[in-house]
Amino acid sequence: MLSFAGCNEPNQQTTTDTNQPTVTTPTDTVKPNNTVKPEETTKPAGIVKPEETAQLKQYSTLEEASSAAILALKNKDMKTLAAMAGEKGVRFSPYSYIDLEKDVVLEPIVLENAYILSRTFVWGSYDGSGEPIDLPFAQYFDKFVYDKDFMNAPDVKFNEIIGTGNTINNIIEAYPDAEFAEYHFTGFDAQYEGMDWESLRLVFEKKDGNYYLVGIIHDGWTI
Numbered sequence: 001m002l003s004f005a006g007c008n009e010p011n012q013q014t015t016t017d018t019n020q021p022t023v024t025t026p027t028d029t030v031k032p033n034n035t036v037k038p039e040e041t042t043k044p045a046g047i048v049k050p051e052e053t054a055q056l057k058q059y060s061t062l063e064e065a066s067s068a069a070i071l072a073l074k075n076k077d078m079k080t081l082a083a084m085a086g087e088k089g090v091r092f093s094p095y096s097y098i099d100l101e102k103d104v105v106l107e108p109i110v111l112e113n114a115y116i117l118s119r120t121f122v123w124g125s126y127d128g129s130g131e132p133i134d135l136p137f138a139q140y141f142d143k144f145v146y147d148k149d150f151m152n153a154p155d156v157k158f159n160e161i162i163g164t165g166n167t168i169n170n171i172i173e174a175y176p177d178a179e180f181a182e183y184h185f186t187g188f189d190a191q192y193e194g195m196d197w198e199s200l201r202l203v204f205e206k207k208d209g210n211y212y213l214v215g216i217i218h219d220g221w222t223i
Contacts, residue, residue, distance in 0.1 A: 057083070058210050062158055065211035066181035069202050073216075074151045076141070082112035086205055086212040094124045094133055094144040096167045096219040098174035106137075115141065127167070127222040144218045150183040150200040157182050163199035167222045171201065175215060178205045195221045 059065035065084065072080040081090070089107035091098070104121050106114055114137035123133040123140050133140065155162055161169060162184040171180060180203045187194040203215030 059084070060209060060211075062179050062181060062204060062211060065204050065213070066158070066202050069213050070151045070181075070183060070200075073146045073200075074149070076115060076146075078112050078115050081213065082108040084211075084213040085111055086207075086214040088214070090213055091203075091215045092123060092140070092145070093215065093217040094140075095127060095222060096163075096165065096169040096171070096217065098170055098215070098217065099124065100174055114138075145200070145216060147218075148185055148198055148200075150185075153183040153185055153200075155182075155184040155186065157184070163197050163219050165197075165219070165221045167219075169219070171203070171217065175203050175205070178203050178214060179211075180204065180215075180217075197221060 057068070059068060069081065069084055071077075072084070085106075085108040087108070089105045090111055091100075091103050091105045093099070093103050102124065104123050116138075118136055120134050120136050121140070123135065123144065125131065126133055133144070135143070158181050159179050160182065161171070162182050180201050182199050182201045184199045185197060187196045189196055197220060199219040201215070201217040201219065202213060203217065204211040205214050206212075
């Protein structure tokens with residue numbers, strides 16, 4: 001299931017054929033109260049088919065799962081991320097507050113192909129301006145997922161929050177049965193005295209002895 005934030009964008013244009021699934025144009029923005037299924041997404045050349053999805057490797061500890069996921073993010077290895085995803089998909093939160101109703105959720109097969117899709121999604125609102133974060137996945141990824149080399153972050157903790165700011169952190173309430181890893185930078189420029197800190201949290205749920213990726217939360221100082 002692909003969940004998304006609402007927005008006031010031009011209407012989607014769809015073409016319908018009795019023998020073919022609905023196809024949305026690549027430039028469309030996801031509309032409120034719609035669910036975009038994998039067969040409805042644009043199919044550019046080279047798109048991965050469901051039967052080609054990477055086989056799931058078992059991760060019996062949070063440390064193993066988070067290490068594999070952060071490496072996949074660094075390498076933009078969407079096939080591995082999709083194989084690690086929970087069956088309902090992965091929720092993307094641009095800031096520490098997780099909106100269970102509006103945050104975008106990409107189910108595994110959509111996630112696997114997300115980096116090559118040109119369509120845009122509304123991922124939330126920019127801190128400060130309140131303007132919609134209306135971006136294709138590749139741009140969102142570079143700004144709100146792996147914008148820093150989190151794999152080599154100096155501080156890494158498990159099930160413990162490191163970075164705190166003005167935005168409510170509701171990770172425990174949003175994911176009551178989950179565990180998470182946080183990759184944290186205390187700051188980058190001394191003149192900001194730590195106000196330019198950043199964190200990336202990877203959220204996992206354990207099922208049948210295996211850890212599945214269910215959330216990716218970017219965090220940093222907010223106004």
